[in-house]
Amino acid sequence: MICKNFKTRNKNNKKEKRIYYYCSKQRKEITYINCKECPYKEYKSNNNQIKKRTYNLAKKEKNRFSILYNQLNKCCICGNPVVELNEVFEGAYRQLSIDYGCIVPFCNQHHNQFHNDRSMNLYYKSLFQEKFEKTHSHEKFLKIFKKDYTYLYEKESMKNLH
Numbered sequence: 001m002i003c004k005n006f007k008t009r010n011k012n013n014k015k016e017k018r019i020y021y022y023c024s025k026q027r028k029e030i031t032y033i034n035c036k037e038c039p040y041k042e043y044k045s046n047n048n049q050i051k052k053r054t055y056n057l058a059k060k061e062k063n064r065f066s067i068l069y070n071q072l073n074k075c076c077i078c079g080n081p082v083v084e085l086n087e088v089f090e091g092a093y094r095q096l097s098i099d100y101g102c103i104v105p106f107c108n109q110h111h112n113q114f115h116n117d118r119s120m121n122l123y124y125k126s127l128f129q130e131k132f133e134k135t136h137s138h139e140k141f142l143k144i145f146k147k148d149y150t151y152l153y154e155k156e157s158m159k160n161l162h
């Protein structure tokens, strides 16, 4: 691997025209061997790229929006102002939920219910599916989120009636 301070430069003036190597750490012209044998080699890390990616994701998380709720600062069920924003489609679909605004504000109690009560969970998923399908399409929803929650919720409701 090449040291990150190793540069190729171009001299192009009246006196000379040539390509030479330059060390941006020592700030002087060097030879290839100088660099190869230099004990102070530094390598480009991909830390910055990782940082940037993390930053972009964090920014997206901070700017979470909801296609169903205008007010994200209170629980959509009880109005409690202490809320957590939840991605409606979890796990592998968490980032897609963020991208498509499938975000729901719940207080702690309703957040727990959302995760433990299958019927309520499916109810919210189906609500967002319906809203999503109004601006996109049923086919697109299935393509992205893989399941028909409207159908699953209806099936669940029928089961509970009996």
Ligand SMILES: [Zn+2]
Binding pocket: 075, 076, 077, 078, 079, 080, 106, 107, 108, 109, 110
């Ligand atoms: Zn609540």
